[in-house]
Amino acid sequence: MNNLLVMPMAIPVLAGILLIFLRPYVKAQRWISFFVMIANIGISIYLLNWIQTDGVQRLDFGGWQPPFGILFVADSFSVILVLTTSIVTAICLLYAFSSVEKSYENMFFYSFVNFLVAGVNGSFLTGDLFNLYVCFEVMLLASYVLIALGGRKVQLRESMKYLVINILSSWFFLIAIAYLYGTLGTLNMAHLSERIAESGQTPLLTVISIVFLTVFALKSGLLLYFWLPGSYSVPATAVSALFGALLTKVGIYVMIRTFTLLFYHEQQITHLLIGILAGLTLIGGSIGAIAYKDIRQIVAYNVIIAVGFILVGLAVATPEALEGSIYYLMHDMIVKALLFLLAGTMIIVTGETRIDYMSGLIRNYPLFGWIFFIVMLSLAGVPPLSGFIGKVLVGQGAVNSGSYILLALAFISSIFVLYSLLRVFLNCFWGETIISEEDEIPMKKGWLIPCVLLTAGTVILGLAAEPLAIYVQDAANTLMNPQIYIDAVLND
Amino acid sequence: METLITILTGVLVSVATYLILSRSLIRVVLGTAVLSHAAHLLIMTMGGLKTGGVPILGGEDGEAYVDALPQALILTSIVISFAVTAMSLVLAYRTYQATGTDKLNEMRGIKHE
Amino acid sequence: MKINNVILRTVAKIVVFIILTLATYLFLAGHNSPGGGFIGGLVLASALVLLFIVYDIETVQKAIPVDFKKVAAFGAFLSVGTGFGALIFDVPFLSQSFAYFNLPFFGETELTTVTIFEAGVALVVVGVVVTIILSISEDV
Numbered sequence: 001m002n003n004l005l006v007m008p009m010a011i012p013v014l015a016g017i018l019l020i021f022l023r024p025y026v027k028a029q030r031w032i033s034f035f036v037m038i039a040n041i042g043i044s045i046y047l048l049n050w051i052q053t054d055g056v057q058r059l060d061f062g063g064w065q066p067p068f069g070i071l072f073v074a075d076s077f078s079v080i081l082v083l084t085t086s087i088v089t090a091i092c093l094l095y096a097f098s099s100v101e102k103s104y105e106n107m108f109f110y111s112f113v114n115f116l117v118a119g120v121n122g123s124f125l126t127g128d129l130f131n132l133y134v135c136f137e138v139m140l141l142a143s144y145v146l147i148a149l150g151g152r153k154v155q156l157r158e159s160m161k162y163l164v165i166n167i168l169s170s171w172f173f174l175i176a177i178a179y180l181y182g183t184l185g186t187l188n189m190a191h192l193s194e195r196i197a198e199s200g201q202t203p204l205l206t207v208i209s210i211v212f213l214t215v216f217a218l219k220s221g222l223l224l225y226f227w228l229p230g231s232y233s234v235p236a237t238a239v240s241a242l243f244g245a246l247l248t249k250v251g252i253y254v255m256i257r258t259f260t261l262l263f264y265h266e267q268q269i270t271h272l273l274i275g276i277l278a279g280l281t282l283i284g285g286s287i288g289a290i291a292y293k294d295i296r297q298i299v300a301y302n303v304i305i306a307v308g309f310i311l312v313g314l315a316v317a318t319p320e321a322l323e324g325s326i327y328y329l330m331h332d333m334i335v336k337a338l339l340f341l342l343a344g345t346m347i348i349v350t351g352e353t354r355i356d357y358m359s360g361l362i363r364n365y366p367l368f369g370w371i372f373f374i375v376m377l378s379l380a381g382v383p384p385l386s387g388f389i390g391k392v393l394v395g396q397g398a399v400n401s402g403s404y405i406l407l408a409l410a411f412i413s414s415i416f417v418l419y420s421l422l423r424v425f426l427n428c429f430w431g432e433t434i435i436s437e438e439d440e441i442p443m444k445k446g447w448l449i450p451c452v453l454l455t456a457g458t459v460i461l462g463l464a465a466e467p468l469a470i471y472v473q474d475a476a477n478t479l480m481n482p483q484i485y486i487d488a489v490l491n492d
Numbered sequence: 493m494e495t496l497i498t499i500l501t502g503v504l505v506s507v508a509t510y511l512i513l514s515r516s517l518i519r520v521v522l523g524t525a526v527l528s529h530a531a532h533l534l535i536m537t538m539g540g541l542k543t544g545g546v547p548i549l550g551g552e553d554g555e556a557y558v559d560a561l562p563q564a565l566i567l568t569s570i571v572i573s574f575a576v577t578a579m580s581l582v583l584a585y586r587t588y589q590a591t592g593t594d595k596l597n598e599m600r601g602i603k604h605e
Numbered sequence: 606m607k608i609n610n611v612i613l614r615t616v617a618k619i620v621v622f623i624i625l626t627l628a629t630y631l632f633l634a635g636h637n638s639p640g641g642g643f644i645g646g647l648v649l650a651s652a653l654v655l656l657f658i659v660y661d662i663e664t665v666q667k668a669i670p671v672d673f674k675k676v677a678a679f680g681a682f683l684s685v686g687t688g689f690g691a692l693i694f695d696v697p698f699l700s701q702s703f704a705y706f707n708l709p710f711f712g713e714t715e716l717t718t719v720t721i722f723e724a725g726v727a728l729v730v731v732g733v734v735v736t737i738i739l740s741i742s743e744d745v
Binding site: 130133134137140141144145148151152153156157159160163164167168170171174175177178179181182187 | 512517520524527528530531532534535537538539561562565568569572575576579580583584586587590591599
Binding site for chain 3: 548
C-alpha cells in the first residue's frame with residue numbers, strides 16, 4: 001500500500017479542519033501548521049528516494065484499479081515540487097507568525113494556508129484530469145479567502161477581479177475536459193496518453209490541447225498575466241509570498257505535464273505556440289518590471305518574467321532544457337517567496353511603497369540589504385547561486401535545438417531582471433537614509449530569520465546542484481519518456 | 493437530442509457572457525453561476541444522452557446503462573460551483589458594503605492605502 | 606426584524622417536519638438510489654433557512670444553540686476521518702467496506718462505512734449553507 005502518497009494533501013486538509021476548532025488558541029494553530037509542513041518535507045524526501053529505487057509510484061483511491069478510479073501518481077518531478085512547496089510554506093509561515101495581524105489569525109488564516117497547500121500538493125500529485133480540476137478549485141477557494149482577508153477596499157476590488165478571472169479559466173478547464181472526454185472517453189492521464197498515441201494527435205485533439213493551453217496560461221500568467229500584478233500586490237506580505245511562490249507554479253507544472261505526457265505529438269503547432277507565448281511574456285514582463293515605481297508591481301512583474309523563462313524550456317523540449325526548467329522552478333519558488341518577503345518588509349519599515357520615496361535602508365538594516373543583493377544576483381543567474389544552473393541548462397537546450405530567438409529573449413530578460421532589481425537596490429538601499437535613529441522600526445527577528453533561511457536555500461540549491469542532479473535528471477527522463485509513466489499506472 | 497442540448501448550452505453561455513460584461517457586481521456573480529451550469533450541461537452531453545437506463549444497482553439484467561462518469565463529474569462540479577458561487581456572493585456583498593456601490597466602474601481609482 | 610405572518614408561521618410548523626423527514630429519507634436512500642449526503646444536507650439546510658425566514662434569527666439561534674462553522678468543520682473532519690480510517694486496516698486511502706447485519710425490527714440490514722462519509726458531507730453542507738445565509742443576513 002502506498003498510502004504515503006496521499007499524505008502531502010491529506011495531512012494539511014486534516015490539520016486545516018482541526019485548526020477551525022482551535023480558533024482561540026493562536027499559538028497552537030501556528031505550531032500545528034508549521035509541524036504539518038515539516039512532516040510534509042520529511043514525507044516528500046522519503047518519497048523522492050523511494051522513487052529512485054522503485055520507480056514511479058501510484059495510489060488507487062478506494063482500491064479502484066486504473067483507469068476506472070481516481071489515483072495519485074508520484075514521479076520525481078511532482079515530488080520535487082511538493083518538497084519545495086513544503087519548504088517554502090514552512091518558511092513563509094515563520095514570517096507570518098510575526099507579521100500577520102491577530103485579527104487575521106483569528107479568522108482562520110492558518111486553516112486556509114493549510115487548505116491552499118493541500119490543493120497545491122494535490123495538483124502536483126494527481127494522475128486524473130478531473131481530480132486535477134478539483135484540486136485546483138480547493139487551492140483557488142483557499143486563495144480567494146486569503147486574498148480578501150483583511151477586507152480593505154482595494155483588496156476587495158482586486159479579489160473580485162481575481163475571482164471572476166479564475167471562475168472563467170475554471171470554466172474553460174471544464175469545457176476542455178468535457179471535449180476530451182467526449183473524444184477519448186477517459187480522463188486518467190496515463191490512459192489518455194496511451195489513447196492519443198494510438199489514434200495519433202488528430203486536429204480535433206490539437207484544438208482541445210490549445211483550449212487546455214489557454215486555461216493553464218491564465219492560471220500561470222503566460223501572456224494572459226493582466227490579472228496578476230494587481231491581485232498579488234494587495235494581500236498580506238506572507239500571503240503574497242505564498243501566492244508568488246506557489247500559484248503560478250502549479251499552472252506551469254500542469255502545462256509541462258500535459259504537454260509532455262498527453263499532447264507531445266504535434267510539437268510544431270503546440271510547442272511553437274508555447275514558444276511564442278513565452279517570448280511575448282518575457283517581453284511584456286520585462287517592460288512591466290522596469291516601468292513601475294511601486295515595489296510590489298516590480299516584484300509581481302518579476303514573477304511573470306520567470307514564468308516566461310521556465311516555459312522556454314518546455315517550448316524547446318529537449319532533455320537539457322526540461323532539466324533546466326525543473327531546476328529553475330525550484331529556484332524560482334524559493335527566490336520569489338524571498339523577494340516578496342523582502343519587498344513586504346521594506347514597505348513595513350519605511351511605510352512607503354514607491355521606490356523613489358525610500359532611500360539608504362542599508363545603513364539601518366545592513367544584513368537585510370545584503371540579502372536583497374544576494375537575491376538580485378541569484379535572479380540574474382550569477383554562479384554559484386541557484387539561478388545559474390537552470391539558466392545554463394535552458395540556454396544549452398535552446399542552442400541545441402536552434403531556437404535562437406527564444407534564447408536571445410530569455411537572456412535579455414535576465415538583464416532586465418537585473419536592471420529592475422538594481423534600480424530598487426540603488427534607490428532604496430544606497431544613498432542618504434530617510435529613517436532617523438529615533439524613528440527606526442527595529443527589524444524583528446521573525447522577519448529576518450525567514451529571509452536568512454530562504455537566502456541559505458538559494459545558496460544551497462546553487463551549490464548542491466550536483467547531488468540534486470540525479471533527481472532532476474530522473475524527473476526530466478520521465479517527462480521525456482511518457483511510457484515510463486504509463487507503465488507505472490496501467491501495466492503492473 | 494445532443495444538438496438541442498448543445499444549442500441550449502450556447503444560449504446559456506451567451507446569457508452568461510452578457511451578464512458578466514455588465515457593470516453591476518451582482519449581475520457578474522449571476523453570470524458566473526449561469527456559466528458553470530452551461531459547462532455542466534456540456535459535460536452531460538459529451539457523455540451521450542439517452543443511450544440506456546439509469547445507472548443504478550438493482551435494475552433489470554442485461555439492460556444497457558448510460559455512462560455514469562459524466563454524471564459523477566457534474567455532481568462534483570455542481571458542488572464546487574455551489575461553493576464558488578456562495579463565496580463570490582459573500583465577497584460581492586462585502587465589496588458593496590465597503591465601497592458603497594455595486595457598479596464596477598465606480599470602484600476604479602481606489603488607491604492602495 | 607420580526608415578521609408577523611400567521612399563515613406562514615402555521616404552515617412552517619408543519620412543513621419543517623415534512624422537510625426534515627424528506628431530508629432523512631434522501632440521506633439514507635443515497636447508498637443505492639438517488640439521494641445522498643449532499644442532497645440530504647441541502648434539504649435539511651433549507652428547513653433551517655425556512656425557520657430563519659419565519660422566525661427571526663435570534664429566536665432560532667436560541668432554540669438551536671450551535672455554531673454552524675463548527676458543524677461544517679466537524680462534518681469535514683468526519684469525511685476525511687473515514688479516509689484515514691482506511692490506513693488502520695492497511696488498505697488504500699478512502700477504501701470503504703460494508704457488511705450485512707441482522708438487526709431487531711429492521712431484519713437484514715446493510716451497514717456501510719460510506720454512510721459515515723455521507724453524514725460528514727451532509728453536515729458540511731448544512732454548516733456551510735447556514736453560515737453563508739447568516740453572514741449575509743446579519744446586517745440587513
